[in-house]
Amino acid sequence: MRFVHLVFLLPSFALAWGPFGGPEFSEHALSAQELQKIQINAGWPKDEDGTLLFEVSNGLKGPIQCGVANVVLKDGKTVSKVFVPKFAIPGNASRNASMPVQKGSMKSYALSCSCFKKKGADECVNPLKSN
Numbered sequence: 001m002r003f004v005h006l007v008f009l010l011p012s013f014a015l016a017w018g019p020f021g022g023p024e025f026s027e028h029a030l031s032a033q034e035l036q037k038i039q040i041n042a043g044w045p046k047d048e049d050g051t052l053l054f055e056v057s058n059g060l061k062g063p064i065q066c067g068v069a070n071v072v073l074k075d076g077k078t079v080s081k082v083f084v085p086k087f088a089i090p091g092n093a094s095r096n097a098s099m100p101v102q103k104g105s106m107k108s109y110a111l112s113c114s115c116f117k118k119k120g121a122d123e124c125v126n127p128l129k130s131n
Contacts, residue, residue, distance in 0.1 A: 024118070024119040025116045025117065025118055025119070025125070025127035026116065026117060026119065027114050027115070027116055028114055028115060028116070028117050029114050030064065030113055030114060030115060031122075034060060034115070034124070037058070037059035037060050038056065038057070038058060038059065038060070038064070038113065039056070039057040039059065040054060040055070040056050040057075040111055041054070041055045041057075042054050042055075042106075042109055044103045049102065049103040049104075050100055050101070050102055050103070051098050051099075051100060051101075052071065052098060052099055052100070052101035052103075052106065052109075053096060053097075053098050054069060054096065054097045054098065054099075054109075054111060055094055055095075055096050056089050056094065056095055056096075056097070056111065056113070057089075057093075057094040058089040058090065058091060058092065058093055058094070058095075059092065060091050060092075060115070060124050061091045061092070061123065061124070062091050062115060062123055062124030062125045062126065063088055063089060063090045063091055063115065063116075063124060063125075063126050064088070064089050064113050064114065064115045064124060065086040065087065065088045065089070065113065065114060065115065066083065066086060066087055066089070066097065066111050066112065066113040066114075067082065067083055067086040067112055067113070067114070068080060068081070068082050068083070068111070068112040069081045069083070069097065069099050069109065069110070069111050069112075070109065070110045070111075070112075071099070071101050071106050071108070071109045072106075072107045072108045072109070073101075073105050073106060073107060074105055074106070074107045075105070079099070079100075079101055081099035081100075083097060091124075
């Protein structure tokens with residue numbers, strides 16, 4: 001019974017994450033149109049040949065989060081990094097992330113990013129922010 005009483009003490013936005021109702025949010029892969037507003041740059045700092053840096057610029061109004069980076073090396077192997085927690089990029093902002101990849105060994109890279117959307121809507125939103 002104590003648990004039931006604690007639930008009512010939580011702010012209303014916290015209820016969106018639980019089984020007790022409230023607005024429903026779900027995580028979605030970014031659409032092709034949304035991806036056009038995301039810019040990703042990758043490269044190595046001048047003094048560090050073993051650390052690949054990513055700069056992700058979010059041109060959307062709402063926040064996104066990136067959870068996995070994959071790099072295909074020139075020898076055909078793949079290197080992956082899972083970001084725990086996912087790194088968040090607010091709307092109209094940039095964030096950096098890194099992973100160990102030797103300079104000159106990369107063939108291609110990809111980041112897996114997503115956002116939360118309110119049920120029935122198609123705009124990325126912050127599920128923790130009360131409207």
